[in-house]
Amino acid sequence: MTRTDTSVEMLDLEIAIAHIALGVARNAAARSPSAENARRVAEAEADVDALLDERLAAA
Numbered sequence: 321m322t323r324t325d326t327s328v329e330m331l332d333l334e335i336a337i338a339h340i341a342l343g344v345a346r347n348a349a350a351r352s353p354s355a356e357n358a359r360r361v362a363e364a365e366a367d368v369d370a371l372l373d374e375r376l377a378a379a
Contacts, residue, residue, distance in 0.1 A: 328378055335371045342368050 342364040349357035 331375050335375060338368045338371050
């Protein structure tokens, strides 16, 4: 396995974890709508988007 493969695998893992965090944030916002929870959802979405952009560039 090359270094690039390992980096891509780590990036995929980070994407999976960020996706889980996004789900948690969305559930919290659904249960308790607030500006703070909306901010957390937006941040989690931005994290997932950034990781997906990075993964696309790595492909």
